[in-house]
Amino acid sequence: MYSTLLTLHSLTRWPVLGSLLFALFWAYRGWLLNKEFTTFDDRVRTIATSFAHIQFVLGLCLYFISPIVSYFLHNFGTAVHERVIRFFGMEHVTMMIIAVGIITVGSGKAKRLKTDKEKFKTMAVWFTIALLVILSSIPWSFSPLISRPNFRWF
Template sequence: MTSIYPFILALHSTWRWIVLIIFISSLLRFTYQKKNKRSFTPTDNLLKNSVIFTFYTQALLGIILYILSPITQYFLTHFNTAVHLRQIRFFGMEHSSMMLLAGIFLLIGSLKSKNADTDDRRFKILLIWFGLALLIALSSIPWEFSPLTSRPSFRSF
């Protein structure tokens, strides 16, 4: 394990809260805008892009962790054994696969919303695709209370 691993792990753990705050804020705003039949504004576009930026920054940190982590290294080198160990499999395969899927849903939602013919339709597309991405991400975060694998909510640097 390199000396940067604990720092990246703490940063990844802390950054998730920023991602979640921006994600949830965007969905609340998009819901409000759609419900009140408002126009898609530059603020909405900034919020949409902020979700994508923070999520993909988190994904980049996750990729670095995947490369550095002793857990994923064990998973990759002892696959036949590790795939049967719940916590090892979670970080070696499930967490990364589901977050990749959430990232794809964000990308699809963002691209489809650009081609929407009305603002109402744009908000609807963003709510569906970003909402699905958020649900997938929430289900794949190693929460402190998770029966799948438990990790602290906050790590120190």
Template structure:
């Protein structure tokens, strides 16, 4: 079955999303604060980070549609007595992640159309910072009170 394989891929891709987002943020803040020219590599970094996040979102949508946790939540009317994990994956995780990727996409698109290098870097920095904060809130970290998952998922 593909579901368990994609869970592992989704977990591993989380690190690529975070890494590429941090690289893009470091690059955009550096360019913005140092007032340097906007180079083709700057655009490539922004596009790669956004593309990895889109790939992660698509895998997440598939997992959401096949998840036994989500299926259980929507089959049996949700109430406050259910485990927070059910609400987290059925509502919070997908809602925040979707919102984060929309913000990232809008920011990437707006940055591309800015007239000056400083505005390109600034736009990327602001939108990608908001994205990072939302993603960090929505990840089921091992220490999360709502839902926990291991740092690295095995088969």
């Protein structure tokens, strides 16, 4: 179960990043070019938010069955000084909760605004902040601090 969830969580990062990047492109385009906020634009917002929520649920499930997190929680005094253990036990989960919260708030605010320009601007700003948090907290294969494969297979 752990390896399946780990693989799903790893692979789902790509739809999350892709949908966020597309939503950002679309939001900046709509904002800067004064486009009308259409049903398609609302779907882009919803899809990006939904992928983030799916990833969050997978990550949360993974958090509670991970042997790394279990070690972190049961040996906090020593584990907090071990970079990899601390990253997965505390840093990664905290930053991703913040990022999903930012996406959720930004999506909700954009949904409720009256003018098209405000909707696009709100999406652009909040999703940009969330994307930066996400990018800083993914254990990329090229990271000198925490390195994990970019693609895990079953």
